[in-house]
Amino acid sequence: xxxxxxxxxxxxxxxxxxxxxxxxxxxxxxxxxxxxxxxxxxxxxxxxxxxxxxxxxxxxxxxxxxxxxxxxxxxxxxxxxxxxxxxxxxxxxxxxxxxxxxxxxxxxxxxxxxxxxxxxxxxxxxxxxxxxxxxxxxxxxxxxxxxxxxxxxxxxxxxxxxxxxxxxxxxxxxxxxxxxxxxxxxxxxxxxxxxxxxxxxxxxxxxxxxxxxxxxxxxxxxxxxxxxxxxxxxxxxxxxxxxxxxxxxxxxxxxxxxxxxxxxxxxxxxxxxxxxxxxxxxxxxxxxxxxxxxxxxxxxxxxxxxxxxxxxxxxxxxxxxxxxxxxxxx
Numbered sequence: 001x002x003x004x005x006x007x008x009x010x011x012x013x014x015x016x017x018x019x020x021x022x023x024x025x026x027x028x029x030x031x032x033x034x035x036x037x038x039x040x041x042x043x044x045x046x047x048x049x050x051x052x053x054x055x056x057x058x059x060x061x062x063x064x065x066x067x068x069x070x071x072x073x074x075x076x077x078x079x080x081x082x083x084x085x086x087x088x089x090x091x092x093x094x095x096x097x098x099x100x101x102x103x104x105x106x107x108x109x110x111x112x113x114x115x116x117x118x119x120x121x122x123x124x125x126x127x128x129x130x131x132x133x134x135x136x137x138x139x140x141x142x143x144x145x146x147x148x149x150x151x152x153x154x155x156x157x158x159x160x161x162x163x164x165x166x167x168x169x170x171x172x173x174x175x176x177x178x179x180x181x182x183x184x185x186x187x188x189x190x191x192x193x194x195x196x197x198x199x200x201x202x203x204x205x206x207x208x209x210x211x212x213x214x215x216x217x218x219x220x221x222x223x224x225x226x227x228x229x230x231x232x233x234x235x236x237x238x239x240x241x242x243x244x245x246x247x248x249x250x251x252x253x254x255x256x257x258x259x260x261x262x263x264x265x266x267x268x269x270x271x272x273x274x275x276x277x278x279x280x281x282x283x284x285x286x287x288x289x290x291x292x293x294x295x296x297x298x299x300x301x302x303x304x305x306x307x308x309x310x311x312x313x314x315x316x317x318x319x320x321x322x323x324x325x326x327x328x329x330x
Contacts, residue, residue, distance in 0.1 A: 005275065008268065012282040016063065019289040023059040024052050027296045028303070061186035062292045062306065063285040065251050068198050068243040070284020071205045073258020074265070074276055075243075078212045079236040080131075080146050084318070086258030087123075087244040090150035093253035094157040095126025096245050097179060101164050105171045112190035116197070116249035123245035127237055129153060181254035181307020183292050194246040201242035202281065208236050209273040216271065254307045256314025257284050263317070287313075 024036045031048045039049040073086040080090075087093045099122025103109040109118065130153050134146035161179075165172045211232045214222040219229045247254070261283040262276060269275040288306060291313065295304035 008275075008279065012279065012286070015286045016282060019286050019293070020059055020063070022293050023062065023289055024055050026293050027051075027055065028301050057188050057191060058183055058186045058292070059289065061191055061250065062183040062289045064191070064195070064198055065183060065247045065254070066257060066284035066286065066288030067281035068201065068247045068284070069254060069257040069288065070261040070265075070280035070282075071202055071277055072240045072243040072247075073284075074262040074273070074280040075205050075208070075212075075236045075240045076258065077262050078216070078273060079233045079240075081216075082146050083263070084147055084259065085150075086256070086262075087240070087248075088154070088253065088255035089147060089259060090130050091126050091154035091157060092123045092130075092241065092244050093248055093255065094154040094161070095122040095129075096120070096248040097253050098122055098157045098161050098164075099125075100249065101161050101171065101175050101179075104175060105164050105168055112187075112250050113193050116194055116246055119249035120197070120241065120245035123241045123248065126153060126157070127241050131237070179252055181252040181310070182305035183251050183288070184303065184305070186250060190250050194250055197242045197246035201239040201246070204235055204239035205243075205277050208232055208239070209277050212236070212273040213271075216273075252307060254288065254310055256310045256317070257287055260314050260317045261287060 021033065021036060024040075025031050025033055029048075029051060031052060035044070035046070035048050036052055038044050039052045043049070044052075069087065076085040076087065076090060077083060096119040099118040100109075100115055103114065103118040107114075109115060130146065130149045133149040133153070137145070165175055211222070211227045214225050214227045215229055215232060222229050244258075261280050265276050265279040265283055269279055288310065291309035292306040295306050295309045298304050298309075
């Protein structure tokens, strides 16, 4: 077991390094690896070096955003015991989008420092609403009820987003690229604004891992082991909202990362959340960074937004999960 963990950590670390280097090297203008290394270690003053320095914040943000979405999905799946839960399926991304577009339209916000508070508020309100709707009736918050509540809420909120932006051309211009989901607009200022929220969410996710393992045995067993299930769910939901909301504020609603990565990590690592959470962070970082690289290569001389690439990759995964005769309970 220890050898397997060490091997996975080594392979994932190598994957992060390769993704970082590839993200700096590939784009509308491809740059050699020698130039990338020279720029990173000596600075460099050529035009290629300036291009590389402009790509660094985008690359750093794609790693942070992918890690946050991966952990957010793992936490949401664990606390709801729903194998298809992720920020997009449960409507959290759409709630953040509605609040941001409302802020643009009615409060004239135009910066990441303003987006983040609206996105967090929208993510939190939507998460609470979906959980309340999914908890109504006999049986409480079952996985199927939560998925249905999230899907219905997401559809309704998407309609409200359209209702806000369609009559307002200036809002549509400001919102349309953000809505697709992209890491291209990342700046050091934006990263500094959201970094504390991402760090808090990631730390809470890691801290809750052992308690989530106990809750996988059932609430009664977890309570007997001394786990306060209500508090764990509350903190887990808060961590998921922080991770999803902060990322959405800067990148827009990027879907499927939080759905694919936790499933993949459980296949590779087993069900131990002490491994699933950190490995979901690494896997999410690799997936989103790779998607961004592919979008730049496919769309040359322009680019294809990362949110489109992740959706293209993630849709077959969701179909595969839905077609399985039985989905193993979390």
